[in-house]
Amino acid sequence: MSLPRTIEWLGDLNGHVRLIDQTLLPGRLAFVDCSTVEQIWEAIKVLRVRGAPAIGIAGAMGLVLAIRQLSPLEAEAGFFAELERQRDYLASCRPTAVNLRWALDRLVRAAREHRGLGVLPLQLLLWEEARKIRDEDAAACRAIGEHGAHLIPDGGGVLTHCNAGSLATAELGTALALMYVAHERGRRFQVFADETRPLLQGARLTAWELQQAGIAVTVICDNMAATVMKRGQVQCVVTGADRIAANGDTANKIGTYGVALLARAHRIPFYVAAPVSTFDLNCPSGEQIPIEERAADEVRQIGDRIITPAEATVYNPAFDVTPAEFITAFISERGVFPASEIRQRFH
Numbered sequence: 001m002s003l004p005r006t007i008e009w010l011g012d013l014n015g016h017v018r019l020i021d022q023t024l025l026p027g028r029l030a031f032v033d034c035s036t037v038e039q040i041w042e043a044i045k046v047l048r049v050r051g052a053p054a055i056g057i058a059g060a061m062g063l064v065l066a067i068r069q070l071s072p073l074e075a076e077a078g079f080f081a082e083l084e085r086q087r088d089y090l091a092s093c094r095p096t097a098v099n100l101r102w103a104l105d106r107l108v109r110a111a112r113e114h115r116g117l118g119v120l121p122l123q124l125l126l127w128e129e130a131r132k133i134r135d136e137d138a139a140a141c142r143a144i145g146e147h148g149a150h151l152i153p154d155g156g157g158v159l160t161h162c163n164a165g166s167l168a169t170a171e172l173g174t175a176l177a178l179m180y181v182a183h184e185r186g187r188r189f190q191v192f193a194d195e196t197r198p199l200l201q202g203a204r205l206t207a208w209e210l211q212q213a214g215i216a217v218t219v220i221c222d223n224m225a226a227t228v229m230k231r232g233q234v235q236c237v238v239t240g241a242d243r244i245a246a247n248g249d250t251a252n253k254i255g256t257y258g259v260a261l262l263a264r265a266h267r268i269p270f271y272v273a274a275p276v277s278t279f280d281l282n283c284p285s286g287e288q289i290p291i292e293e294r295a296a297d298e299v300r301q302i303g304d305r306i307i308t309p310a311e312a313t314v315y316n317p318a319f320d321v322t323p324a325e326f327i328t329a330f331i332s333e334r335g336v337f338p339a340s341e342i343r344q345r346f347h
Contacts, residue, residue, distance in 0.1 A: 003166045003212055004029075007049055007057050008134065013068055013127045017061045021048045022167055026208040037066035037086055044100070045093045047199065051168020052242045052278055053137045056099030059090045060130035063107050066090075068127070072120040079119050083108060095290045096251055096319045097242040098280045103133055137170035140275040143333035145177030148238075148273060151331070152182035152189055156235035159192040159225060162253035163205040164240025164273065174240040174273040176206070178331065183215050191217040192228055196253060198299045198316065222255055229266040237263045238331075241274040248324025248339025249286030254317055260326040269328040276332055279346055286321035294318050 007019040010033075017034040023046065024030050032048055034040050040062030043049050049058045066086035070079055087104045094100060110129050111122050152158055158179065165176030172180055179191060191210055196202035203219045210217040220228060228234050237259060243251045250256075250272050263270040283289060296314035301307060308314070324339035334345050 003209060005171065006051075006054050006167050006169065007061070009061055009064075009127075009131055013064075013124060017058070017065065019043060019049045019058065020167065022050055022205060023048055025167075026204050034062070035065065037062045037090065040065060041090060041093050044090075050201070051163065052097035052099040052240070053141075053169040053174070053275055054167070055094060055097055056103035056277060057130070057134045057137060057170060059100045060103040060107055060133045062090050063087060063104055064123070064127050064130050068123050070119055070123070072118070072123075074119045076115065076119065076122075079122060080111065083111060094292060096292045097278075098283075099242075099275075099277045102277045103130075106133065134170045137275060137277075138172070140333040141169050141172040141174060141177045142181075144174055144273050144275065144331050145172055145181035147333070147335050148178040148271070148331035149181035149185060149187075151236060151238070151269075151271060151336075152178050152187055153235040154182075154187040154189065157190040157192060157228070157233045159194070159228065159234045159237045159259070160206060161194045161202060161237075161239050161256050161259050162196045163201040163209075165206060165209045167205050167209055168240060174275065174331075175238040175271075176210070178238055178271075178273060179210070179215060180213060183213065189216070190233070191215060192225075192234060193217055193219050194222050194225060194255065194259065195219055196255060197222055201253065222258075225259055226262050226266075229262055229268060234266075234268055237268060237270045239270075239272055241272050241278050242319060243283065243289050244272070244274060244279045244330070244342070245283040245285050245289060246279075246281045246342060247285045248327060248330070248342055249289070250322045250324070250327060251286065251289045251291070251319045252322065254320050257320040257322045260322045264326050270322075270326060271329055271331060272322075272327050273331040276334065276346065279332070279342060281343065281346055286323065289319075289321055291320070292318040
């Protein structure tokens with residue numbers, strides 16, 4: 001893999017965040033530099049940066065941008081009040097992916113554990129913590145790939161939905177990490193990438209980065225998945241996740257539930273790859289996962305072209321929930337395991 005980093009901090013505490021603007025792919029690879037928390041909030045909201053792990057990293061770095069503006073002479077009480085206010089502001093931009101709130105809470109917790117240091121030492125501590133979250137995610141993605149590469153069929157086909165690759169994480173990806181490591185080990189396989197309406201993350205992003213890596217990929221419309229399964233072209237399905245409940249119910253990009261149902265009907269294993277930060281043991285089941293609804297225009301138009309009647313009512317949930325019973329196994333940096341082992345793996 002030789003893709004540039006999806007997101008990174010450049011410079012010292014007074015530096016800035018650089019991220020790939022994913023709204024421009026695959027037509028143009030361009031970067032956005034963010035120096036304020038408002039720029040990070042906007043980048044997450046409009047999907048310049050997306051993917052559960054990546055928006056967690058972006059949120060952590062955004063929180064550092066917010067609190068570094070405080071004077072080193074600020075009283076600690078004022079520092080913590082602003083830290084929590086900005087934490088809640090950043091958490092408001094996308095509610096479904098648990099990694100965002102997880103990363104923000106991790107920074108707040110780290111600051112609370114070091115009360116009394118003073119404002120500048122706390123600012124430096126949180127800057128280090130945000131960069132550590134990025135590096136830990138990169139290591140977790142590599143471990144996910146190493147644990148799950150054997151599940152990718154040599155000489156067979158694998159289907160994935162949305163984008164759970166390098167663009168969605170610090171490096172390498174979650175679902176695509178299995179494919180990258182399998183490719184490194186000499187396995188040859190065909191990837192079918194669902195286009196993933198309405199924003200086409202599979203067609204635009206997954207296909208682009210797999211091509212960059214030299215992995216055979218075929219883009220299919222979302223409604224073609226059943227056909228390639230029926231024809232025997234798919235031997236397994238691997239997706240990422242935005243939140244995994246304690247019982248294994250999993251929120252992922254809208255359409256994932258339908259793919260899981262199709263995989264069950266065709267007796268094809270369905271795997272979910274995600275880092276530890278995506279497992280939410282405080283959420284008992286999928287019933288408690290908040291589902292983000294996005295703007296109607298994402299469905300009404302493709303680019304600048306209107307594709308529905310102007311008066312048409314639009315329903316646009318960004319995610320759906322796949323019940324644990326349809327998931328063959330989870331792959332995280334802690335190995336491969338079924339839903340029944342989630343609690344013991346994370347305690």
